[in-house]
Amino acid sequence: xxxxxxxxxxxxxxxxxxxxxxxxxxxxxxxxxxxxxxxxxxxxxxxxxxxxxxxxxxxxxxxxxxxxxxxxxxxxxxxxxxxxxxxxxxxxxxxxxxxxxxxxxxxxxxxxxxxxxxxxxxxxxxxxxxxxxxxxxxxxxxxxxxxxxxxxxxxxxxxxxxxxxxxxxxxxxxxxxxxxxxxxxxxxxxxxxxxxxxxxxxxxxxxxxxxxxxxxxxxxxxxxxxxxxxxxxxxxxxxxxxxxxxxxxxxxxxxxxxxxxxxxxxxxxxxxxxxxxxxxxxxxxxxxxxxxxxxxxxxxxxxxxxxxxxxxx
Numbered sequence: 192x193x194x195x196x197x198x199x200x201x202x203x204x205x206x207x208x209x210x211x212x213x214x215x216x217x218x219x220x221x222x223x224x225x226x227x228x229x230x231x232x233x234x235x236x237x238x239x240x241x242x243x244x245x246x247x248x249x250x251x252x253x254x255x256x257x258x259x260x261x262x263x264x265x266x267x268x269x270x271x272x273x274x275x276x277x278x279x280x281x282x283x284x285x286x287x288x289x290x291x292x293x294x295x296x297x298x299x300x301x302x303x304x305x306x307x308x309x310x311x312x313x314x315x316x317x318x319x320x321x322x323x324x325x326x327x328x329x330x331x332x333x334x335x336x337x338x339x340x341x342x343x344x345x346x347x348x349x350x351x352x353x354x355x356x357x358x359x360x361x362x363x364x365x366x367x368x369x370x371x372x373x374x375x376x377x378x379x380x381x382x383x384x385x386x387x388x389x390x391x392x393x394x395x396x397x398x399x400x401x402x403x404x405x406x407x408x409x410x411x412x413x414x415x416x417x418x419x420x421x422x423x424x425x426x427x428x429x430x431x432x433x434x435x436x437x438x439x440x441x442x443x444x445x446x447x448x449x450x451x452x453x454x455x456x457x458x459x460x461x462x463x464x465x466x467x468x469x470x471x472x473x474x475x476x477x478x479x480x481x482x483x484x485x486x487x488x489x490x491x492x493x494x495x496x497x498x499x500x501x502x503x504x
Contacts, residue, residue, distance in 0.1 A: 195369050195414070198345025204230040204239055206260055208469060210382070213260045214418050216373070218345035223248030225344055226274070227364075227373065228255055228418065229264035231325045236264050244272060252330070253342065254278035255375040255418065256358040257286035259322050266328040277342075279353070280335040281360030285392065290323045301390040305475060306453025306499045311468075315475075318468045336362055349373065354407065356400025357384040359393045363407070370413040372426060377403060380420040383433050387476025388483050397437065397484040404430050437481075444481050448491050451501035454479050 199218045206212055216227040224247050230236040249272035252265050257278070269276055278286075288294050295316055302312035338353045342364070349364035354377040364373040376384050386400045393399055412426035423429065440461070447460050458471075458478040466474055482502050485491045494501050 195371065196346060197366075197369075197371065198347070199416075201416075202239060202243065204236055204260075206231065209467075210419060212419065214416075214420075215261075216344075216416075217243060220250055220343065220345075223250035225250060225342075226252045226268070227344070228253075228261040228375075229268050231260055231263040232267050232327065233263075233325055237267075240264070240268065244268075248272070249274040252276045253344075253364075254282070254330075255363075256361040257282040257289065258358060258376070259326050261376075261418065262286055263322075263326045266326075266330040269330045270328060275333040276330040277334045277336060278332060279360035279362060280332075281355075282358055283332045283335065283360075285359065286326070286329060290319070290326055295320055298390070302475075303498055304390070304454075304495075304500050305458075305479065306455040307475065308455070311471065314468045315472050318472060344373075347371075352406070354403035355393060356386055356396055356403045359396070359399075361403075365410060365412070370411075372407070372410070372412040372415050374407075374415045374417045374426070376418050378407065378415055378426060378429055378433070379417050380415075380423040380429065382419070383436050385473050385477055386437075386480050387473060388480040389476055390479070395483055395487050397480045398487065401434065401437065404434055441481055441485060444478070445485060445490060445504075448485075448502055448504045451494065451496075451503040453499050453501060454482065457482065457502065 199216050202215050203212050204215060213230055215230055218225045226249060252268060252274045254265055255261055265276060299312060299316045302315060336351050340351050341348050342351060347366045347368060349366050352363050352365055354361050354363050357376045361377060363375050363377050386397050388396050408427050408430050413424055415426050416422045444461060447457055458474050461478050462474040486493050491502050491504055
């Protein structure tokens with residue numbers, strides 16, 4: 192795809208999900224390696240990194256966001272290498288809280304609001320809890336990214352751009368000279384990034400995501416290197432596809448609101464295929480993000496009855 196030598200190496204790490212891999216990156220620098228994301232903390236990830244880290248000084252770990260497949264091994268890699276860790280303050284805070292017992296209990300209560308049956312809600316809570324060993328130890332953050340700050344990765348300098356949506360504190364890295372975007376999970380070539388509302392944080396993540404798409408559209412990026420899938424060209428064509436997908440999904444969901452329904456009922460209509468527990472968590476989050484987008488826009492209402500949220504026109 193690219194005839195540009197960026198001086199960046201990609202490491203593809205396996206994931207135990209339907210989305211079966213994550214791309215993480217590393218580059219030689221004056222003070223040692225710069226690493227971008229680290230994967231889940233599990234034996235397979237450790238084994239994949241070992242030959243790369245052997246006899247190397249790791250200077251910095253740049254964390255794009257706090258989701259376990261990017262953030263999970265960062266703390267242990269820092270412990271092993273003494274690297275400095277950089278990420279947004281927003282997602283650093285999210286990573287500190289997302290797997291605490293208090294937070295898991297809160298989420299379990301929120302699942303009741305969504306109308307999820309008890310057995311499924313208990314499974315979803317346990318599914319999140321099972322990630323705890325995959326994200327610990329948590330890293331110590333030396334520096335919080337600032338919008339527009341510059342960082343050298345490999346042969347070129349990149350701007351850090353905030354693109355909230357997939358997570359509240361997601362960043363991408365953009366090199367203007369070669370018009371290259373390390374798009375992390377903001378732009379993916381084959382699937383649409385999951386945009387979920389988890390009952391906390393940004394109250395309208397889909398709106399933020401669509402605004403972030405427009406922010407990147409203005410750059411007219413030629414070369415895109417994502418964190419899942421293969422590099423691709425013409426970011427704006429993909430941005431339009433993703434935008435259209437969400438507009439269609441909003442229209443579909445709006446059509447289900449002729450009578451009051453719970454988040455769970457609407458999720459089953461929006462995602463009729465059989466889903467794993469892990470996938471159900473994301474489907475609930477995505478359904479809720481779209482419902483809240485409609486509600487904030489004034490296109491639907493939300494009422495509470497017997498401890499359940501009901502959405503309707």
